[in-house]
Amino acid sequence: MNDEKTMGSLAEKLMSYLSTAPRQDANYDIALAMLTHYGKLKNLSLAEIADLCYVSKASLSRFCRFMGFDSFRELHDCLRKDFSIGTDYSRTFFDKLCADPQAALQDYSEELIRNIRATATPENTQRISDMAMTMANSGRIAFFSHHFLWDIGRHLQSKMIRMDRYVELYLDYAQQLACARSLQKDDLAIVCTVGGSYPLRYPTVWNGLVSAGCPILVITQNVSSSYWNFARFVLGCGVSNRNDVGKYGALMAVDMLTLQYLRQYGKEYL
Template identity: 25%
Template structure:
C-alpha cells in the first residue's frame, strides 16, 4: 500500500496544479504556486523570509498559502518537502510495477499491471451493495445540496460523476480546491448530503477540519472507499464499499467504474423516459 506521506506529498503537487490551471495569473497565490512548481528542490532549504522575498510577498502571505494547501504552517510544508527530496523512490508510488521491469520489459510490465487491474475489477460485482447505492442515489435525487469531498484521483472521479448527474438534470457540487470544499463543509445543514470519496482513506491527511464541520452540521454522510474501516472519525450514514485491490494501487479503476455504473443506475431510476417504461 502507498505510504500516507507519499500520498500527502502528491497532494501538494495536485494542489499546485489546481492553482496554476484555474487561478488568475495576477493572483498572489498563483505567483507563489508558480515559483514553487519551478523551484521545488529549493523549498526544503529555504526560510520563510527567503521564499517570501523570492515571491515578492510577505511571510504572512506565505503562511496563508500554506494553510490553503492544507498544511498547518510553512514549517509543516517544508518538512514534507524535505521528506520528498530524500525519498529516492518518490516516483514508484504510481502503480505496483518495478521501475526496472518497465525500463527493460515494457510489454511484460503492461501485462502485469493489466492483470492487477483485472483482479480488482473481478471482485467489484461482489463488493458493491446495490441496495445501499440505490438509497444513496435517492438522497442525491431528493436533496438540494449534494457536495462531493475528495482529492487527487478521487476528486476527479467525483467530478466525472458530477458531470453525468448534470446531464441527467441533477446539479451537485464537486470543487477541486480544498479551500472551496472547506467552505462548503462550513455551510452544510441537516438537509445536505456530503459524499466523501477516498479510495484508500488518505483524504484524512488534510481533511480533519472538514469532517468536524460535517459532523457539526448533522448532514447525511456517504463514504465511497475500498477501506473496511471508517477513517473519517465521524458517523457515516452510508458506505459504498469498492473492491479491495490486492496490489494496493488499482482501486482507482474500481472507483471510476463504480461512479459510471451509478450514473447509469441513476438514469434508469430517475430519467423520465426510463420511468415511463416501467
C-alpha cells in the same frame, strides 16, 4: 506542519490553482515558477526561492498566505514531507517495468480490471438504486476526498451537472470543513477514500459530517471500517490499491452512481 493544510501534495495544490486561475497575475507566475523548479524547492531558502521566482521575499511570503499557509516555513515544511512517486509505485513493480514492460503492464491491467469487476458486483448493484434516490432527493450534494482523488469528484461533478444536479467539491481543508459543518439533514455527503483513512486523517471534517446528521455515502475498499457505522451507504470500490490502481475502482463506483441516476431520473436529458 499541519497535513490538513494541503490534504495531499503541495504540487497538487499548485497545479490545481494554475488550472483554475481566472487570470495570469503575479501569484500565477510564482506558482508556475515553483512548479517549473519543483524538485529543487525543498533544499532552498525563502530568499533563494524568491530569486528563482523573480520576486521579493515579501511577495513570496504573501503568496504563501494566498495559498492558505500561515508562513513560508509552513509551506517549506510541506515540501519536506511531500509525496514521492514511490508512494504510488513499488520498487518491485518498477524493476519489472524496466526488465519486462509488457509483463509489468499486463499485471497492472489485470489488477485494474480486478478492481473494476469487484466494484460492479451484484451486491453493489442492488444497493445503488437507493443511493441514486437519495442523491435525487437531497438538497445539496457534497463530495469529500483528499487531492489525489479530486479527479474522481470532478468527474462526478461533470456528469451530474448535465442532469441539473450540482455536486460541491472543495480541495482545501478549510473549505471542506466549512462545507461539512454547513450541511443539513436533507443533504448528502459523499466521502471517497480508497483506503478508508479519511476519517482518521481528517477527524474534524468527519465529525462535522456526523454532527450534521445528513446521509453519508462512503466509496472505499475498506468496507468493514467501524467509522462507517455513521454512514447510510457504503459502496465498495475494489480490493487492491497496489501501484495506485485503486483510483480505477473509485472511478467505476462513481460511474455506477451516475449511470443509476441516469437510469432513474435522466431520461429527459438524453
